[in-house]
Amino acid sequence: MSALLTETEDKPQTAWDDAASWYEASARQRVRSLLDAGSFKEFIGPEQREVSPHLRVFELPEQFDDGMIVGRGRLSGEPAFIAAQEGRFMGGAFGEVHGAKLTGLLRAARYVKSIPVLILFDTGGVRLQEANAGELAIAEIMRALIEARMAGVKVVGLIGGRAGCYGGGGLIAGCCSALAVSEQGRISVSGPEVIETNRGVEEFDSKDRALVWRTMGGKHRRLLGGADAFTSDTIQSFRDIALHLIRSAPGFGMDVLKAEQARLGERLERFSSCADALDIWKAEGVPDAEAVPAMPAEDFIAVANKVREPRYDAR
Amino acid sequence: MKEWARQKAARKARIEAGSRHARGKAVAVTDLQDFLEAVLQPGDRVCLEGDNQKQADILAAALADVDPAKIHDLHMVQSGVVLPEHLDIFEKGIARRLDYSYSGPQAARIARMLFGGQIELGAVHTYLELFARYFVDLTPNIALIAAVSADADGNLYTGPNTEDTPTIVEATSFKGGLVVAQVKEIVDKVPRVDIPGDQVHFVVAAGKPFYVEPLFTRDPAAITETQILTAMLAIKGLYAPYGIRRLNHGIGFNTAAIELLLPTYGEKLGLRGKVCTHWALNPHPTLIPAIEAGWVEQVHCFGSEVGMEDYIRARSDIFFTGPDGSLRSNRAFCQTAGLYSCDMFIGSTLQIDLQGHSSTVTASRIAGFGGAPNMGSDPRGRRHPSEPWLKAGAEANPDTPAHMRRGRKLVVQIGETFGDKNVPLFVERLEALTLAEKLKLDLAPIMVYGDDVTHIVTEEGIANLLLCRDRDEREQAIRGVAGYTDIGRGRDAKMVQQLRERGAIRRPEDLGIDPLDADRRLLAARSIKDLMLASGALYAPPPQFRNW
Numbered sequence: 001m002s003a004l005l006t007e008t009e010d011k012p013q014t015a016w017d018d019a020a021s022w023y024e025a026s027a028r029q030r031v032r033s034l035l036d037a038g039s040f041k042e043f044i045g046p047e048q049r050e051v052s053p054h055l056r057v058f059e060l061p062e063q064f065d066d067g068m069i070v071g072r073g074r075l076s077g078e079p080a081f082i083a084a085q086e087g088r089f090m091g092g093a094f095g096e097v098h099g100a101k102l103t104g105l106l107r108a109a110r111y112v113k114s115i116p117v118l119i120l121f122d123t124g125g126v127r128l129q130e131a132n133a134g135e136l137a138i139a140e141i142m143r144a145l146i147e148a149r150m151a152g153v154k155v156v157g158l159i160g161g162r163a164g165c166y167g168g169g170g171l172i173a174g175c176c177s178a179l180a181v182s183e184q185g186r187i188s189v190s191g192p193e194v195i196e197t198n199r200g201v202e203e204f205d206s207k208d209r210a211l212v213w214r215t216m217g218g219k220h221r222r223l224l225g226g227a228d229a230f231t232s233d234t235i236q237s238f239r240d241i242a243l244h245l246i247r248s249a250p251g252f253g254m255d256v257l258k259a260e261q262a263r264l265g266e267r268l269e270r271f272s273s274c275a276d277a278l279d280i281w282k283a284e285g286v287p288d289a290e291a292v293p294a295m296p297a298e299d300f301i302a303v304a305n306k307v308r309e310p311r312y313d314a315r
Numbered sequence: 316m317k318e319w320a321r322q323k324a325a326r327k328a329r330i331e332a333g334s335r336h337a338r339g340k341a342v343a344v345t346d347l348q349d350f351l352e353a354v355l356q357p358g359d360r361v362c363l364e365g366d367n368q369k370q371a372d373i374l375a376a377a378l379a380d381v382d383p384a385k386i387h388d389l390h391m392v393q394s395g396v397v398l399p400e401h402l403d404i405f406e407k408g409i410a411r412r413l414d415y416s417y418s419g420p421q422a423a424r425i426a427r428m429l430f431g432g433q434i435e436l437g438a439v440h441t442y443l444e445l446f447a448r449y450f451v452d453l454t455p456n457i458a459l460i461a462a463v464s465a466d467a468d469g470n471l472y473t474g475p476n477t478e479d480t481p482t483i484v485e486a487t488s489f490k491g492g493l494v495v496a497q498v499k500e501i502v503d504k505v506p507r508v509d510i511p512g513d514q515v516h517f518v519v520a521a522g523k524p525f526y527v528e529p530l531f532t533r534d535p536a537a538i539t540e541t542q543i544l545t546a547m548l549a550i551k552g553l554y555a556p557y558g559i560r561r562l563n564h565g566i567g568f569n570t571a572a573i574e575l576l577l578p579t580y581g582e583k584l585g586l587r588g589k590v591c592t593h594w595a596l597n598p599h600p601t602l603i604p605a606i607e608a609g610w611v612e613q614v615h616c617f618g619s620e621v622g623m624e625d626y627i628r629a630r631s632d633i634f635f636t637g638p639d640g641s642l643r644s645n646r647a648f649c650q651t652a653g654l655y656s657c658d659m660f661i662g663s664t665l666q667i668d669l670q671g672h673s674s675t676v677t678a679s680r681i682a683g684f685g686g687a688p689n690m691g692s693d694p695r696g697r698r699h700p701s702e703p704w705l706k707a708g709a710e711a712n713p714d715t716p717a718h719m720r721r722g723r724k725l726v727v728q729i730g731e732t733f734g735d736k737n738v739p740l741f742v743e744r745l746e747a748l749t750l751a752e753k754l755k756l757d758l759a760p761i762m763v764y765g766d767d768v769t770h771i772v773t774e775e776g777i778a779n780l781l782l783c784r785d786r787d788e789r790e791q792a793i794r795g796v797a798g799y800t801d802i803g804r805g806r807d808a809k810m811v812q813q814l815r816e817r818g819a820i821r822r823p824e825d826l827g828i829d830p831l832d833a834d835r836r837l838l839a840a841r842s843i844k845d846l847m848l849a850s851g852a853l854y855a856p857p858p859q860f861r862n863w
Contacts, residue, residue, distance in 0.1 A: 023842075162536075179477055179579040183863055217863065293863050294852065 020232045022160045023184045027069050027086035030120050033235045034242065035073035035082065042071040044101055052095050054130035063089045067099040070105045072115070076243055079115045081105055087122030087163035094168055095127040099137020106144035110154045116154040116246045119176065124191065125167015138168030144177045149252035154178070155244045158238055159185035159227070164216070166191045177250035177315055179219035180241040181227040183297065188216040210293065214277040219292055222304050223281055224271075225263060228312065230304055232297035248312045259314035284308060322491025326516075329354045329457075329493045333517055336635060340469045340512075341501060342519045347377035349604040350517070354493055355386045355457060361410070362455035362483050366442070366646065367393040367402065367417050367475040367530050367685055368618040369596075371461035373497045373521040375400040378459065383408040390414075392453045394442060394479055394646075396421050396683070405434050414453055415483040416440045419530075422680035427614040429681065429754055439760055442686045445652045446479075449486035458487040458494045461525040464505050465498045469512035472505035475619035475627065475642035476527055480510060482647040488514035499524045506639035507547040511597070529621035529857045535570035536842045536862065541731050544774045544823065544833035546572035549729060550581055552777045552826045553770060557703040557725060561593040563653045563690045565662020569729045569772075573661070574601040578608035595653035595690075598623040598634065598642070600856065604839035604849045606633055611816065615652055617686065618646040622860075626853040646686075658703040659770075660690040661727040665734065665763060668743050669790045669802065671765035671780055673728055674747040681750065684762060691763040693724045707769060710781040723781065726763060732798030740773070741793065741802035763790075771796055774830070775822070776805070782819040793859040795820040 022030060031040055046064035052109050055062050067089035072081050083102050085092040102119070109117045126134035145155055157176040159165045164186030165173050173179055173187055181187060190198075192206035205211060212218055222230040226247070231241040250256045274280045281289040284307050292300065336342060336350040350351040354705040355361070363378060364371040379400040382480055389410040396402065404410040405428060414437035418425045428434045440448070449455065460483055463474035473480050475518070488494050495517045496510075546569060553559065554573075564570040577591060587610050594614040600623060605611055619627070619642050627634045627642045637643045653660070664673040675682050695703070704722030711723050730740045751759035771793060777790040787810070795811040797803030814820045823830050840846045843860045 020836075021841065207859045210858050210863075213861065213863050294847075 019236070021233050022235050022238050023162060023233050024184060025235060026088065027067075027084040027120065027122065029237075030235065031069055031071070031073075031082055031084045034118070034120075034239050035075055035080070036077065039073035040071055040082070042069060042074065043105070044070065050097050050101075052097050052130065054095060054133065058129050060129065066095060066101070067092060068098040068101045070101045075118075075239070075246075080246075081109050081115055081117040081118070082120070084120035085122040085161070085163075085169075087161040090127055090174060092121075092123035092161065092163040092169075093125060093127035094123065094137050095130040096133035096137060098127070099134060099141060103137065103140045103144045106141065106155070107146045109155075110144070110148040110151045113151050113153060116156065117148065118242055119155065119157045119172070120161075121157055121159045121162030121164060121165040121173060122163045123167070123169035124163045125169055135168070138171060141172050142175050145172065146252075149175075149177060152251065154246050154249045155216060156180070156242055158242060159187055160218070160231070160233060160238065161185065164188070177252070178229070178245040178312070179211055179221075179227040180229040180231050180238065181221050182233045182238070183213075183218045183300075184230050185218045185221075186213070186216040187218075187221050187226060192216070214293060219295075219300055219304075220277045220280075223284055223286065223292075223308060225267065225308060228310055228315075230297070230301055248313050250312050250315050252254045256313065256315055261312045319827065326491050326493055328835070330516055333493075333815060339467060340516065340518050341467075342495075342517050344373065344519060347519060348380050349371070351377055352385050354495070354517075355381070355389070357386060358388045358390070359451040359456040360390045360392055361391050362449070362458045362460075362487065363391060363401065364458065364460040364479060364483055365397050366479050366618070367397070367419060368527055369461055369478055370395070370398055370528075371459050371497050372398060372526045373519065374459040374461070374495065378409065379397065379403040379407065379447055381409060387411070389793070390437075392445070392449065392455055394445060395419075396425055398526075402428060411435050412437055414438055414440065414445065414448070416442050416445045417683040417685040419682055422682040426679055426681045426750075436754075437560075439681070439683050441650075441684045441688045442646060443654065443689045444550060446482050446647045446650075449482065451563075452492045454492065455483070455487045455773055456492050458483045458492060460484065460494060460496045462496050462498045462510065463524065464500050464502045465496060465515070465518040465520075466505050466512070467501060469496070469515035469518055470505050470508045471496055471498065471512070471515055472507055472508040472639075473509040475624055475644060477509050478618040478645045478646045481645060484510050484514050487594060488577045494516075495519065497521045497525060500558060506641075507637040509637075509643070513654045515599075527621055529860070531566055531599050531602055531620045532601070532622070532843075532860055533566070533568055533854065534843055534860055535571070535575055535601065535838055535840045535845065538568050538572050538575070538835070540833045540835060541774045542569050542572045543576065543835065543837060544828075544830055545729050545731065545772050546576050547580055547828050547837075548774075548777055548826065549573055549727070549772050550576060550590075551584060551828060552588070552821055553659075553661075553727060553772070554581075555584060555586055557659070557706055559590050559659045559703050559725065561657045561701070562659040562661070563657050564593065564599070565660075565687065566599075567663030567730070569602040569663050569731075570661055571599070573836070574599060574605055575840055577605040577610050577836040581610070581836050582608070590784050595657055596648050598627055600843070600846045600854055601840070603846050603854060606630065607849055608839075615649050616642060617646045617649040618644045622855045625855065626850045629853050649803045650686050650689045653686070654692070654694050655697055657690070657724070659725040659727060661725075661729055662687060662691065663730045664728050665740070665748075666745050667728060667740055667771065667793065668742055668745050668765070669793055670786070671728075671768040671771065671789065671793060672745060672761050673763045673768070674745045674760060675762050676745070676750055676760045678749050678753075681760065687762055690755045691726045692767045693726065695721075697722070697724070707781055710779070723769060725769050727770045727772060728768055730804060732773050732775060732800050737801070739800035741797040743802070759857050770797065773798060777821045778821050779821070780853045781813075782817060788814065788819065792819050835863040
């Protein structure tokens with residue numbers, strides 16, 4: 001009997017487990033519930049205690065998995081590689097070991113060629129305490145990701161955790177074959193506080209959280225085309241969208257890159273004069289743009305699909 | 316010949332001086348500085364309205380701009396020292412003496428200024444004490460207050476944040492003082508009359524609403540599983556056995572967790588209708604799920620809460636509302652209600668010592684008391700019985716004959732053994748004592764005295780101090796729930812075991828609670844958006860709390 005089933009027997013499932021929240025779940029809960037029950041096999045698990053060599057210098061607590069879980073399992077019967085960041089450890093930030101585990105997973109995927117990779121982002125970016133190692137890790141991951149895609153591997157990013165997907169995480173997400181995001185998920189490079197500190201509160205008020213969400217949040221990313229799919233916050237719907245994107249995400253080659261370049265060029269042309277996400281939504285022809293933030297996920301998906309058909313030729 | 320109406324004459328003179336800078340009762344914002352210099356006199360006792368929520372911010376800024384050569388040595392008697400201007404007037408020499416109650420955001424600066432001798436401190440009060448003194452020995456000569464709108468006669472509409480205004484106006488206007496109100500706008504007819512115009516002498520149309528701090532909004536997303544465990548202990552170990560129907564909650568995350576567990580965990584225990592039906596409480600957004608699930612019969616409020624206006628309006632069976640539909644809050648009445656009509660106060664604190672004294676003072680911050688000591692004290696003047704009050708009294712004095720035995724209000728401190736930034740909740744010596752020595756105060760600023768505290772709840776269990784018969788037992792009961800703090804590790808294991816056998820300490824397992832069940836999925840709402848959805852989109856959270 002699988003580990004997961006054993007656990008379920010220990011603790012009877014209650015009604016609210018059916019729609020377990022992705023946002024609320026830990027990285028391990030996400031991995032276990034996303035994959036087929038009992039199929040997850042971890043690489044370099046916590047029992048190997050590959051902890052950060054840097055944090056102890058700052059007398060900061062370490063975590064035995066360094067906030068990154070990598071391994072393989074099955075998704076609807078098909079094999080998949082998986083990586084998940086734990087946003088509750090150091091804000092899911094990339095350090096040396098954390099990054100190396102993802103790099104290794106992507107290199108393995110390139111070698112195997114036929115097995116897709118799921119990256120469950122939940123990160124504020126690079127860990128300040130190991131900045132150089134973290135920045136190097138981001139570069140290595142991006143290279144490994146592109147090389148995997150060149151070898152024919154689909155790499156799908158799932159974003160809906162507390163820390164969002166910021167800094168180097170935003171760059172890595174930009175390299176993926178496809179991205180799915182929930183309302184709570186945020187994708188960007190510079191975070192709200194960083195923008196406010198550098199450019200002033202007039203440019204971006206980080207305390208205006210409605211502004212933060214309509215600029216960096218999942219709904220805007222979907223409407224802008226930065227994310228290929230929008231999903232509600234349940235683990236079940238993340239699983240459904242992951243399966244869909246693995247099937248529909250584009251390969252990698254000159255034509256896909258040219259299509260991506262054209263898509264970004266068009267976006268710049270159409271929206272460069274918009275001062276606020278609301279202006280973009282109006283320009284996109286969203287019927288009641290002001291109502292978008294409060295809209296339930298199902299209604300929003302219908303609106304988004306009407307306004308901007310998901311397309312899978314660019315990336 | 317003795318004169319008996321000098322105060323009336325003085326007010327007449329002030330009104331005449333002020334009228335030179337006004338049209339009828341209306342003073343323009345641009346004339347405010349000249350106006351205040353005309354109506355104020357050196358040495359005046361001034362109430363500048365402001366508490367932990369609403370602020371007469373325009374009047375505060377204008378007062379800080381008056382010429383200290385003309386206006387100086389003011390004696391400020393006000394609930395809240397909250398805005399920077401409240402302390403600027405002391406730095407500039409406009410004011411000299413201070414009697415106040417609460418200073419949350421200015422806690423560090425007020426401590427520095429007290430050490431530096433820039434403020435002559437009268438006393439730090441609870442809200443009720445300060446209000447009481449407005450009618451005895453701290454009656455203001457001038458009150459600078461805040462409302463939403465006024466008409467030409469000076470009738471004021473305060474909106475949902477009525478709070479301290481009626482009390483201040485009552486004390487000032489009926490004792491020869493002058494009342495000046497800032498409002499957003501002057502209208503033909505106010506939606507309801509909260510303060511009659513004949514008690515108000517001048518009105519300033521500020522053009523914008525007065526500032527209100529959303530102090531009572533706790534984001535469910537930030538509630539930890541340890542806090543959920545403390546909430547489960549409180550519900551199963553206190554609310555249920557004592558049958559607490561009438562109560563007040565503090566503003567911490569532990570009590571927010573209790574509010575959010577009522578419709579889930581509380582429902583499972585079958586407690587709906589048996590506990591938490593009547594409240595003296597601000598309109599906490601985290602109470603929405605319990606209200607919607609039918610737990611709550613009524614709530615009286617000290618003040619309002621930003622974003623709750625439409626929800627309250629649509630739930631007038633629960634809240635106190637005016638003919639205009641919006642909330643009528645009143646701090647003095649609600650503090651009195653919390654003191655005399657509630658059977659339990661439960662709240663968090665920063666430090667608890669070995670006798671159960673607690674304080675939110677640290678050596679560099681003086682946050683004041685606000686209303687917590689009014690809620691968190693046993694009212695010796697209470698005479699009406701209730702089941703929880705009698706039960707607590709019987710636990711404390713089992714040998715006194717029932718007819719001669721006082722009941723006891725339950726005063727509960729709740730928190731994690733290690734609080735924010737892993738600072739221990741339990742200490743040998745309160746920093747409030749260090750502060751009292753440094754400032755040469757007669758009294759250390761104790762928030763809740765140990766002899767008022769009946770229970771302490773941590774993730775380690777519940778200490779029932781009512782069942783402790785002497786100082787040693789009290790100390791060991793507290794050490795017994797202090798976990799791995801230095802205080803906890805200094806326990807006498809044998810004595811703690813005996814206290815546990817007597818029920819003076821109850822661990823989670825003694826109550827049939829598995830700590831592993833303390834899961835965020837138990838929360839009836841796990842985000843601010845969940846609260847908005849639970850309210851049927853009536854709750855409109857302020858921008859800094861949104862996550863969508």
